[in-house]
Amino acid sequence: MLWTGLFAFSHSAQAQVAGVTPQQLEQFKQLPRAQQEMLARQYGFDLSLLDSQGATGSRTNEEPQTVFPRGTTFDENGDPIIPEDIRAQFAEDEGVPKPFGYKLFAGEPSTFAQVTGAPVPSNYVIGVGDTILVQLYGKESKSHQLKVDRQGLITIPDLGPIQVAGLTFDKMRELVQQEVSQRLIGMQAAVSMGELRSIQIFVMGEAHKPGAYTVSSLTTITQALFVSGGVSDIASLRNVQLKRDGETVATLDLYDFLIHGNMGNDRLLQSGDMVFIPSRGAMVTVQGEVVRPAIYELKNEESLAEVLELAGGVLPTAYKKATRIERVRDGRRLVSTVDLANAKSLSVGNGDIVEVPKVSNEIVDSIMLVGAVARPGYYEFNAGMKVSDVITDIKTSLLSYADLGYGLIVRERDNRGNIELHQFDVAAAVEGEAEHNKQLKAHDQLVIFSRYEDKKLQELQLTDWIVSETEKQRKEREQLLKDYRQNYLRGLVIQQQREFADEDAETGESEAQQELQGLFTQRTLDDEINAMKIQKYAEYSRNNLLEPILTKLRHQFSQSGNLPLVYVAGEVKYPGVYPLVENADASDLVAAAGGLKESAYLARAEITRTQVKGGETVTDYLSFNLFDALMGKQNLPVKGRDSLNIFAIPDWQNTLEVTLEGEVKFPGKYTIRRGETLTALIERAGGLTEYAFPRGAIFTREELKELERQRMQALARELQHEVATNSITGNNQSNMSYSQTRQLLKDLMEVEPVGRLVIDLPYVMSGSMNADIQLKDGDRLVIPAQRNTVNVIGEVQLASSFLYDGSLNVADYLRRAGGMRKKADEERIFIVKANGSVEMVELGGWFSLASDNRLEPGDTIVVPLDTEYTNNMELWRDATQILYQIGVALAALTAI
Numbered sequence: 001m002l003w004t005g006l007f008a009f010s011h012s013a014q015a016q017v018a019g020v021t022p023q024q025l026e027q028f029k030q031l032p033r034a035q036q037e038m039l040a041r042q043y044g045f046d047l048s049l050l051d052s053q054g055a056t057g058s059r060t061n062e063e064p065q066t067v068f069p070r071g072t073t074f075d076e077n078g079d080p081i082i083p084e085d086i087r088a089q090f091a092e093d094e095g096v097p098k099p100f101g102y103k104l105f106a107g108e109p110s111t112f113a114q115v116t117g118a119p120v121p122s123n124y125v126i127g128v129g130d131t132i133l134v135q136l137y138g139k140e141s142k143s144h145q146l147k148v149d150r151q152g153l154i155t156i157p158d159l160g161p162i163q164v165a166g167l168t169f170d171k172m173r174e175l176v177q178q179e180v181s182q183r184l185i186g187m188q189a190a191v192s193m194g195e196l197r198s199i200q201i202f203v204m205g206e207a208h209k210p211g212a213y214t215v216s217s218l219t220t221i222t223q224a225l226f227v228s229g230g231v232s233d234i235a236s237l238r239n240v241q242l243k244r245d246g247e248t249v250a251t252l253d254l255y256d257f258l259i260h261g262n263m264g265n266d267r268l269l270q271s272g273d274m275v276f277i278p279s280r281g282a283m284v285t286v287q288g289e290v291v292r293p294a295i296y297e298l299k300n301e302e303s304l305a306e307v308l309e310l311a312g313g314v315l316p317t318a319y320k321k322a323t324r325i326e327r328v329r330d331g332r333r334l335v336s337t338v339d340l341a342n343a344k345s346l347s348v349g350n351g352d353i354v355e356v357p358k359v360s361n362e363i364v365d366s367i368m369l370v371g372a373v374a375r376p377g378y379y380e381f382n383a384g385m386k387v388s389d390v391i392t393d394i395k396t397s398l399l400s401y402a403d404l405g406y407g408l409i410v411r412e413r414d415n416r417g418n419i420e421l422h423q424f425d426v427a428a429a430v431e432g433e434a435e436h437n438k439q440l441k442a443h444d445q446l447v448i449f450s451r452y453e454d455k456k457l458q459e460l461q462l463t464d465w466i467v468s469e470t471e472k473q474r475k476e477r478e479q480l481l482k483d484y485r486q487n488y489l490r491g492l493v494i495q496q497q498r499e500f501a502d503e504d505a506e507t508g509e510s511e512a513q514q515e516l517q518g519l520f521t522q523r524t525l526d527d528e529i530n531a532m533k534i535q536k537y538a539e540y541s542r543n544n545l546l547e548p549i550l551t552k553l554r555h556q557f558s559q560s561g562n563l564p565l566v567y568v569a570g571e572v573k574y575p576g577v578y579p580l581v582e583n584a585d586a587s588d589l590v591a592a593a594g595g596l597k598e599s600a601y602l603a604r605a606e607i608t609r610t611q612v613k614g615g616e617t618v619t620d621y622l623s624f625n626l627f628d629a630l631m632g633k634q635n636l637p638v639k640g641r642d643s644l645n646i647f648a649i650p651d652w653q654n655t656l657e658v659t660l661e662g663e664v665k666f667p668g669k670y671t672i673r674r675g676e677t678l679t680a681l682i683e684r685a686g687g688l689t690e691y692a693f694p695r696g697a698i699f700t701r702e703e704l705k706e707l708e709r710q711r712m713q714a715l716a717r718e719l720q721h722e723v724a725t726n727s728i729t730g731n732n733q734s735n736m737s738y739s740q741t742r743q744l745l746k747d748l749m750e751v752e753p754v755g756r757l758v759i760d761l762p763y764v765m766s767g768s769m770n771a772d773i774q775l776k777d778g779d780r781l782v783i784p785a786q787r788n789t790v791n792v793i794g795e796v797q798l799a800s801s802f803l804y805d806g807s808l809n810v811a812d813y814l815r816r817a818g819g820m821r822k823k824a825d826e827e828r829i830f831i832v833k834a835n836g837s838v839e840m841v842e843l844g845g846w847f848s849l850a851s852d853n854r855l856e857p858g859d860t861i862v863v864p865l866d867t868e869y870t871n872n873m874e875l876w877r878d879a880t881q882i883l884y885q886i887g888v889a890l891a892a893l894t895a896i
Contacts, residue, residue, distance in 0.1 A: 097285055097286070097287045097293050097294050097295050098294055098295065099233075099283070099294065099295040099297075100237075100255075100258070100292065100294035100295060100296050100297075100310075101237045101254055101255065101258050102230075102231070102233070102237075104230075104254075104258065105208070105225065105226070105229070105230025105231050120169055120192075120193040120196075120218065121169070121218075121268075122168065122169055122170045123168050123169070123170070123268075124168060124169040124193070124217075124218065124268070125166065125167070125168055125169075125268075125270075126148060126152075126164045126165055126166065126167050126168070126169065126172050127148065127152075127165055127166075127197055127217060127271075128148050128149070128150055128152060128165060128197065129147070129148060129197030129198070130147070130148045130193065130194075130195075130196055130197045130217070131145055131146070131147050131148075131193070131194030131195040131196070132145075132146045132147075132148065132154055132164070132172070132176075132191065132192075132193060132194060133145055133146075133191070133192045133193065133194045134146060134156060134176060134180075134189055134190070134191055135189065135190040135191075135192075136180065136184070136187050136188070136189055137187070137188055137189075137190070138184075138186045138187040138188050139186040139187065140187075142157075144156060144157065145194055148164060148165055148197075151163075151165075152164060152165025152166065153165075154176075156176075156179075156180070158184065159179060159180065159183055159184060162175065162176060162179055164176075169193065172191070173191040176189055176191050177189050177191060196216055196217045196218060197217050198214050198215065198216065198217070199214070199215060199216075199217050199219070199269065199270065199271035199272075199273075200212055200213070200214050200215075200271055200272065201213055201215055201219065201224055201269050201271070201272070201273050201274070201275065202272075202273070202274040202275070203224055203225070203227070203228040203274075203275045203277075204274055204275070204276050204277070205235070205276045205277035205278055205279075206231055206232040206234055206235030206236070206277045206278065206279055206280075207225070207228045207229070207230075207231060207232065207235070207275075207277055208228060208229035208230045208231060208232055209228050209229045210228065211228070213227050213228065215227055215269070217268075217269075217270075217271075218268065219268070219269050220266045220267060220268055220269065221240060221242055221250070221252050221265075221266050221267055221269065221275055222252070222254075222257070222263075222266050224269060224275045225240070225275065225277075228275075231277055232277075234279050234280055235277045235278075235279065235280060236277065236278050236279060236280040236281060236297060237253075237254040237255060237258075237280070237297060238253045238254065238255055238280075238281070238297050238299045239251060239253070239278055239281070239299070240252040240253075240254065240275065240276075240277055241275070241276045241277075241278070242267055242269070242273060242274075242275060242276075243273070243274040243275075243276055244270065244272070244273050244274075245272075249267070250265055250267045251265065252265045252266060252267075253265070253299065255297075255299070255310070259310065259312075280297050281297055281298060281299070281350075282297070282298040282349065282350035282351075283295055283296065283297055283298070283350060283351065284296050284298055284307050284348050284349075284350070284351075284352050284353075284354065285352070285353040285354065286307060286308065286310070286311040286354045286356075287353070287354070287355050287356075288318070288323075288354075288355045288356035288357055288358065289314055289315040289317050289318035289319070289356045289357065289358050290308065290311040290312060290313065290314055290315065290318070290356055291311060291312025291313055291314075291315065292310075292311050292312045293311065294311065296310045296311065298348075298350070301348075302347055302348070303343065303344050303345070303346060303347060303348070304323075304325070304338070304340070304343040304344075304346040304347070304348050304354065305343035305344040305346075307348050307354060308340070308343060308354075308356075314340065314356050315356075317358050317359055318340075318356045318357070318358065318359070319356075319357045319358060319359045319360075320339060320340035320341065320356075321339050321340075321341075322337055322339075322357055323337070323338050323339070323340050323354065323355065323356050323357065324336070324337055324338075324354075324355045324357070325337075325338060325346075325348065325352055325353070325354050325355075326352065326353040326355070327348075327349065327351065327352045327353070328351055340356075363378050364442070364443075365380070365381045365442050366378040366379060366380060366381050366442070366443070367379045367380075367381050367385070367390055367440055367442075367443075367444050367445075367446065368443075368444070368445045368446070369390055369391070369445075369446045369448075370445065370446070370447055370448070370545075371402075371446075371447050371448035371449055371450075371540045371545055372398060372399040372401060372402035372403070372448045372449060372450045372540040373391070373397060373398055373399065373402070373448050374396065374397055374398060374399060375397070381440070381441075381442045381443075381444075384439065385439070385440050386429075386437045386438065386439050386440060387407075387409075387424060387429040387430075387436070387437050387438055387440065387446065388429055388430055388432055388437050389440075390440070390446060391426065391429065391430055391446070391448075392430070393430065394426075394427060394430050397430075398426070398448065399450075399540075401450050401451055401452055402426065402448050402449070402450065402451065402540075403426070403448070403449045403450060403451040403594070404425070404426045404427040404451075405425055405426065405427070405591050405594075405595060406423070406425075406426070406449055406591050406592055406594070407423070407424050407425070407426040407429070407446065407447065407448050407449070408421055408422070408423055408424075408446075408447040408549075408579075408581070409421065409422040409423075409424065409438060409440070409444050409445070409446060409447075410444065410445040410447060410549065411441060411443075411444050411445075412443055418556050419549075419552055419553070419556070420582055421549070421579050421580070421581040421582065422438055422581055422582050423581040423584065423588050423591070423592065424436040424437075424438055425591065426448060447545055447549075448540070449540055449541070449542055449545055450538045450539070450540040450541055451594070452538045452541065453537060453538060453541045453542060453543065453574055454537070454538060454541075455537055455538045455539075455541075542574055542576070542578075542592075542594075543576075546578065546579065549579050550565065550577060550579060553565060553579055553580075557640075562640050563640045563641050564579060564580040564640045565577055565578070565579060565580060565640060565641070566578055566579075566580050566584070566589055566638055566640065566641070566642050566643070566644065567642070567643040567644065568589050568590070568592065568593040568643075568644045568646075569643065569644070569645050569646070570600070570605075570644075570645045570646035570647060570648070571596060571597040571599050571600035571601070571646045571647065571648050572590060572593035572594060572595065572596060572597065572600070572646055573593060573594030573595055573596075573597060574593050574594040575593060576593070578592045578593065580638070580639070580640050583637070584637065584638050585629070585635055585636055585637050585638060586605070586607065586624065586626070586629045586630075586636045586638060586644060587629050587630050587632070588638075589638060589644045590626075590630065590644075590646070596646065599648045599649055599652040600626070600646050600647075600648070600649070601626070601646070601647040601648060601649045601650070602625075602626045602627040602630075603625060603626070603627065604623055604624075604625065604626065604647060605623070605624060605625075605626040605629070605644065605645065605646050605647060606621055606622065606623050606624075606644075606645045606647070607621070607622040607624070607636070607638065607642050607643065607644050607645075608620075608621055608622075608642070608643040608645065609621075609622060609639065609641070609642050609643075610641050611641075622636070624636050626646065655671060655777075656671065656672045656673070656674065656676075656775065656776065656777040657669055657670070657671055657672070657777060657778070658670050658672055658681060658775050658777075658778075658779045658780070658781070659779070659780040659781070660681065660682070660685050660781050660783075661780070661781070661782045661783070662692070662781075662782045662783035662784055662785070663688055663689045663691050663692035663693070663783045663784065663785055664682065664685045664686065664687070664688055664689065664692070664783060665685060665686030665687060665688075665689060666685045666686045667685065668685075670684065670685070672775055675774055676774070676775055677772040677773060677774055677775065678699075678759075678764055678772060678773040678775060678781065679764060679765055679767075679772050681775060681781075682765065682781075688783060691785050691786055692783050692784075692785070692786075693783070693784050693785055693786045693787050693834070693857075693858065694761040694762050694765070694783060695760075695761065695762060695834050695835055695856075695858065696783075696784045696787060696834035696835065696858040697759065697761040697781060697782065697783045697784070697835065698756060698781070698782040698784075698836065699756065699757045699758075699759045699761075699773075699779070699780070699781050699782075700754055700755045700756050700757065700779070700780045700782075701755050701757050701776060701778065701779050701780075702755060702776075702777070702778035702779075703755070703776070704755035704756070704757055705753045705754065705755025706753075706755070707755075708753030708754070708755055709753045712751065712753065756836050757773075758835055758836040758837050759773065759835065759836075760835055761783070761835070784858075787834070787857050787858040788803060788804045788857050789801045789802060789803060789804060789857065789858070790802050790803075790804050790813055790855055790857070790858075790859050790860070790861065791859070791860040791861065792813050792814065792816070792817040792860075792861045792863075793860060793861070793862055793863070794824070794861075794862045794863035794864055794865070795820055795821040795823050795824035795825070795863045795864065795865055795866075796814060796817040796818060796819065796820055796821065796824070796863050797817060797818025797819055797820075797821065798817050798818045799817065800816075800817060802816055802817075804855070804856075804857040806855075808855070809855065810829070810831070810841055810855065810861060813855070813861055814861065814863070820863055821863075823865055823866050824863045824864075824865070824866060825863070825864050825865060825866040828840070828864050829841040829861065829862065829863050829864070830862050830864075831855070831859055831860065831861055831862070832859065832860040832862060833856070833858075833859055834856065834857070834858030834859060
């Protein structure tokens with residue numbers, strides 16, 4: 001029958017169900033694998049189908065999820081619905097200690113169905129209702145499922161009843177096997193447990209859902225807690241009691257399970273048992289630098305050491321000498337500061353809060369190396385160490401673009417955070433020269449600069465090691481530079497906090513304290529402008545690395561009255577403001593400014609010194625021989641506020657470069673002599689081509705570009721001030737919010753100026769001495785090709801370009817552009833001529849638009865925005881007009 005059924009199994013799944021019983025399949029599976037394969041070949045069925053059927057069956061027997069967060073509801077299909085507010089209840093709040101262990105009972109079961117797949121322990125006591133499986137084998141095979149009756153007996157066919165109730169599982173198995181072997185000749189027995197009986201227990205006290213529960217006879221104390229949904233918020237986890245016949249037979253401390261994994265006291269329950277959960281006892285909060293910050297329940301723990309052991313001990317980052325214990329005694333809240341070395345002798349009590357602080361983030365006994373170095377970071381400080389002990393080799397310790405002539409040692413000179421600076425020659429220090437290889441002290445910072453200020457110039461000098469730099473190394477280097485820049489600001493804040501402490505004690509949060517907070521949060525338009533400037537500097541430029549130092553020194557000036565800054569101007573590579581170093585002389589200032597230019601005059605230099613004498617400012621001028629000062633023949637000390645001016649060699653001819661583009665015979669860059677004119681340069685370039693449009697020539701100059709940028713910045717500041725004033729006084733009549741206006745101001749600042757000088761090139765080339773232009777370095781002349789168009793831009797329906805028609809006037813071109821928009825300002829229409837000059841259209845409406853102003857090829861008609869739509873601010877008129885003119889010039893340059 002078995003083999004016939006298996007044959008049917010090989011043909012279809014339906015035959016498998018109908019032809020083979022589960023008992024036959026189990027019997028087949030117990031055969032050796034070789035015999036299974038032989039029978040499969042004999043009857044022609046696929047053995048893999050039998051294996052897959054078994055796997056499918058095992059999947060269907062998997063236990064479904066039955067535990068969900070408390071408060072979960074279920075839909076019509078039985079799927080859980082967990083609201084977001086319930087999810088949030090189990091989200092951990094950062095820094096807020098929670099009672100330890102309660103998270104273990106954060107869910108409750110959706111059903112009380114018994115779990116039947118658990119193994120039966122050897123000490124399980126057989127009771128009425130248990131099912132015992134007996135497999136007889138030997139001369140024949142038989143299987144029996146025997147249920148323990150009310151008298152505690154099981155009856156094996158051909159053997160008779162056997163008393164098993166009250167025996168442990170091991171004892172029962174031995175008894176049955178012994179009876180079978182003795183009373184049934186040639187037979188042996190395999191005994192296992194089948195379905196287990198159910199028992200009724202009680203879970204009382206501080207349970208989440210106290211009451212009576214029907215559970216499996218294998219249920220333990222902890223399983224009973226889960227069945228009842230866990231414990232309440234005030235339950236004790238250290239004194240869970242098992243009561244039987246009115247007496248407490250076992251006590252379970254769940255901390256042993258949670259902390260040590262000890263489940264020795266987790267007893268099996270019997271029918272009628274009660275699991276009682278009392279309310280919790282004394283509680284102690286442990287937070288800070290411990291392994292498990294939480295609120296712990298005390299049992300036998302009395303000392304601080306025992307409490308910290310509950311929390312898993314302290315972390316390596318703990319500062320053990322200043323642990324704080326906050327407690328309430330006699331109606332007063334007290335704080336004690338203790339050393340954990342005495343933790344065993346220190347007592348703790350109910351309601352105490354133990355906080356283990358963290359060690360300071362400041363690295364002690366170290367030297368910080370920052371800047372254009374290969375391995376920036378902190379180095380161990382040893383007594384007597386010098387600069388060469390940190391920077392051991394120029395090629396391996398420094399970047400290829402490091403400035404070898406200028407380095408700084410930043411040193412704290414007192415506990416208030418004031419600093420002093422020492423300058424040294426980097427190359428000389430590495431070579432061991434005593435004058436520059438200065439001795440270091442703990443907490444010194446070595447700052448090494450790049451010899452490039454411009455970011456683009458430095459990028460051209462990137463070496464192979466920078467290209468191969470990993471992302472991790474790059475992030476570490478950027479973080480160190482950030483820490484270095486923040487270090488001085490942090491010290492400045494600490495000093496101001498000390499200064500404002502007395503005022504804060506009297507008035508609460510003082511205006512000064514609010515100003516202090518503004519150091520971190522305030523972002524004015526000036527900050528944004530400076531941030532845009534910083535982007536063009538190299539990472540380790542003097543501008544970037546000296547900025548935090550200069551900020552710190554300016555604050556020291558406010559305390560001491562002596563400004564420790566000096567100024568270097570003239571023929572040096574990087575003129576500007578520099579910190580005053582200890583024992584500084586003129587040669588130190590030259591090295592700080594990157595050295596001399598080729599054009600520097602060595603026979604004479606000048607220091608301008610401003611001092612206060614008798615309440616009046618006195619200015620002195622000190623002239624000296626620069627060559628002697630640099631060679632050490634003349635020592636000229638400098639003081640704070642001094643200004644060093646390096647003169648240029650008289651009649652020094654710097655190389656001037658001018659660019660010609662467009663319709664000239666030989667466009668390109670030309671090197672010119674000082675005083676050369678535009679007409680002479682055009683003649684050198686072969687003159688204009690036959691397609692040139694000289695009336696539309698565009699001439700730009702670098703110094704004009706800078707003036708335009710300054711004008712735009714000043715205009716943006718005025719606009720910002722007016723917008724802020726209108727917002728405060730309530731005069732803001734526009735529909736624009738303050739943030740939108742700020743965005744417009746930012747856009748205004750991001751406009752790149754052109755630096756155009758309006759010229760009439762035909763008049764310049766006419767030969768008149770008064771018309772010609774002397775060229776300067778960086779000048780650029782663009783001569784476009786012939787144009788026969790008129791442009792219309794601004795507040796018109798369709799800004800576009802139109803073929804020039806001498807019979808048309810301004811009004812005609814505006815009609816061709818669809819007319820003006822509602823926001824157009826008809827009274828301020830202007831024309832940007834091809835040469836860049838501006839002509840206002842005469843006021844008086846459309847009649848005047850048809851008269852007076854004569855249009856020419858290349859002209860642009862501009863219809864500006866009516867300022868009534870921007871809060872009636874006069875400044876907007878200037879802003880919009882500048883933007884339109886810049887836009888016209890840029891469009892002309894782009895079109896070439």
